[in-house]
Amino acid sequence: SYDLTQPPSVSVSPGQTASITCSGDKLGHKYVSWFQQRPGQCPVLVIYQDNRRPSGIPERFSGSNSGNTAALTISGTQAMDEANYYCLVWDSSTAVFGGGTKLTVL
Amino acid sequence: EVQLLESGGGLIQPGGSLRLSCAASGFTFSGYAMNWVRQAPGKGLEWVSVINGNDDATSYANSVKGRFTISRDNSKNTLYLQMNSLRAEDTALYYCAKGWGATPGGPFDYWGQGTLVTVSS
Numbered sequence: 001s002y003d004l005t006q007p008p009s010v011s012v013s014p015g016q017t018a019s020i021t022c023s024g025d026k027l028g029h030k031y032v033s034w035f036q037q038r039p040g041q042c043p044v045l046v047i048y049q050d051n052r053r054p055s056g057i058p059e060r061f062s063g064s065n066s067g068n069t070a071a072l073t074i075s076g077t078q079a080m081d082e083a084n085y086y087c088l089v090w091d092s093s094t095a096v097f098g099g100g101t102k103l104t105v106l
Numbered sequence: 107e108v109q110l111l112e113s114g115g116g117l118i119q120p121g122g123s124l125r126l127s128c129a130a131s132g133f134t135f136s137g138y139a140m141n142w143v144r145q146a147p148g149k150g151l152e153w154v155s156v157i158n159g160n161d162d163a164t165s166y167a168n169s170v171k172g173r174f175t176i177s178r179d180n181s182k183n184t185l186y187l188q189m190n191s192l193r194a195e196d197t198a199l200y201y202c203a204k205g206w207g208a209t210p211g212g213p214f215d216y217w218g219q220g221t222l223v224t225v226s227s
């Protein structure tokens with residue numbers, strides 16, 4: 001089965017840039033999506049097809065994917081961005097989530 | 107406005123069965139693959155199953171294969187998950203999530219609020 005690895009936690013100061021990585025074998029050959037989940041809420045799609053933003057997602061969210069690593073970058077991080085973030089790919093007909101990264105804004 | 111409303115969760119004994127439903131509105135239901143995703147208490151997201159828009163192709167996570175069955179009724183705009191031989195490790199909040207197109211693959215652009223399944227004696 002396909003595995004995705006994310007760091008358990010990332011910390012960032014308000015206004016700075018946060019980067020959350022997602023690693024997997026030949027990940028650059030797959031499309032990666034990213035989801036934000038605030039406590040007590042359902043996940044929200046913030047990036048799809050590696051670097052595309054759904055309508056309503058702020059421009060400070062961006063994504064990249066190359067080689068074995070994808071990254072979600074949040075520029076000018078705000079307190080409201082504090083949440084858990086998950087990457088997602090499809091491997092054949094099955095979907096795989098990364099283990100999740102808790103972003104702390106302090 | 108897209109809405110997904112899950113129901114059917116509850117407390118069930120190990121070995122028991124439960125059927126979850128997800129009522130969809132605000133989009134052409136038959137035109138999109140639909141997924142079930144679960145989240146154990148305090149844990150991350152785990153994809154469970156997908157069904158394509160035409161109800162002729164399904165896929166399952168290894169952890170539920172042979173025990174869970176996904177289905178849909180496009181005339182009722184409803185997605186289902188039949189869960190049999192439930193185990194303690196199936197305890198989770200179960201979300202339905204809308205796929206990007208008629209076939210599996212792509213992101214999940216809308217999620218319901220989830221229904222809680224607790225497997226315990």
